Amino acid sequence: MAKPTKKKEDSKKRRRKEEDEEHATDEQDDEPASATVTAPESSEGGNEEEDSDDGDGIISKKSFASLNIHTSLLDSIKSLKWDNATQIQAQSIPAALEGRDVIGLAETGSGKTGAFSIPILNYLLEKPQKQVFAVILAPTRELAFQINEVMVALGQGIGASSVCIVGGVDMASQAIALARNPHIVVATPGRLLDHLENTKGFHLRQLKYLVMDEADRMLSMDFEKEINQILEVIPDSEKGRRTMLFSATMTSKVEKLQRASLVNPIRVEVSTKFQTPKKLLQSYLFIPAKYKDCYLTYLINEHAGQSILVFGATCNNVQRLALMLRNLGFPAICLHGQMSQPKRLGALTKFKAGGRDILICTDVASRGLDIPSVDVVINFDLPGHGKDYIHRVGRTARAGRSGKAIAMVTQYDVEVYQRLEHLLGQRLSECKLAEEEVLMLLERVNEAQRLATREVKEQLASRDGNGRGRKKGKYEGGDGDGEAAIKQDMKRGFYAGGSGGRGGGFHNQRGSGKSHKKGGGRGGGHRR
DSSP: OOOHHHHHHHHHHHHHHHHTGGGOOOOSOOOOOOOSEEOOOOOSOOSOTTOOSOTTTTEEEEEGGGGTOOHHHHHHHHHTTOOEEEHHHHHHHHHHHTTOOEEEEOOTTSSHHHHHHHHHHHHHHHSOOSSOOEEEEOSSHHHHHHHHHHHHHHHGGGTOOEEEEOTTSOHHHHHHHHHTOOSEEEEOHHHHHHHHHHSTTOOOTTOOEEEESSHHHHHHTTOHHHHHHHHHTSOOGGGTOEEEEEESSOOHHHHHHHHHHOSSOEEEEOOOTTOOOTTEEEEEEEOOGGGHHHHHHHHHHHTTTSOEEEEOSSHHHHHHHHHHHHHTTOOEEEEOTTSOHHHHHHHHHHHHTTSOSEEEEOGGGTSSOOOOOOOEEEESSOOSSHHHHHHHHTTSSOTTOOEEEEEEEOTTSHHHHHHHHHHHTSOOEEOOOOHHHHGGGHHHHHHHHHHHHHHHHHHHHTSOTTSOOOOOOGGGOOGGGTHHHHHHHHHTTGGGOBOOOOOOOEEEEOTTSOEEEEEOSOOOBOOO
């Protein structure tokens, strides 16, 4: 075990790394792996209430009842209005129920959360547990919260309890939630390791299920060290641990992780490299860089009343754009890693609920997040890689619905754009706008730009020496952006995690193998 000082330094590094999560880039090769089971292509949403169409083949013809799932769990599935299983679920669930390790190659929106949550909960019904028996690792806080929401929805009818353990939330409240002996822990790797090293009595020595979601992204964010440390303190496959790994792409690092953590896995592939939804209308807009903000304003005005997602390259630019649009009267909010956790969750919640129509974000929102209804995706700054473009535009045209994606290309982006078209294997249609109409907005946009730039500079100047302090500003939103609601939920313990249900007494042991006092009683976390 490392010395206390080293442990604290490692914890700080992990927290900093999670806070900067959206700056990560995929540096691995993208060679697709051959799968034992190959399902029809898909890049769209999963079991959604409105699904009467199977989209691009995402929904299989198999009902959940045909997958040998426990009756009580079937009732929970029906309550979510999930009818037939998606392709990834239909292929993965039977293998997982047989006790096999599973590696699933599938894009976001393909129903992966159901593919691993259903086998976990089915196991709990067949073999009741009194301690943490399943851990689900996710690369980002937002994705972890979203997975936990699904666990809550599916598990509350069968007495299953889950907690969500991520950075940006007080460790003491999380330790209290863990002491209640939840069945399932959904976590980011860094914060989970913090608790394994520092929270007395918390251990994973009875673990039966390990799930790694968005594994390619976790590894591209340099969580490899933390994952290896977690693997060292949990039971191996010989002691009955089952492992499920899901990834959008099979990179060299994912291949290495698979060899280290899975035994003779069933491999399921339901997506193709650089696949876009068939009902997605894609176009590009070639514009002068000096008028870029003006064109964005015009586009947003043209799509007023629709749900719009705008992607920017940096946190500062995202802040600036949100401020500029607010100064112009648009209800814009932003999402990026330098916002506090309550504000990030508040912004996402408000946008998903329809309280705000425009979300300006970095790539932190491009993968894994279930935003059910996005009409338009605007790439204000082009991504550096085709995969990132796919994940961005995949936020719209989900589950067979139509959607629109517009790429803003300046004279400085031509090479990047041409490379993007080559990777996609298609030429996008040109979106033509009358420049004279656009430039009628120039004076107002320039004034809004000036005010936004000034406030961003004030925000930067107010940060402390570590670059983490922040002055409260419009880009972070006020109570109208959901902050008060999030803080209230945190007081109730919801974000420490908790879905209700029952836990049980067990002998708490550290991951290092040191024994501690018996911890207690009945738990299961708080109800929201």
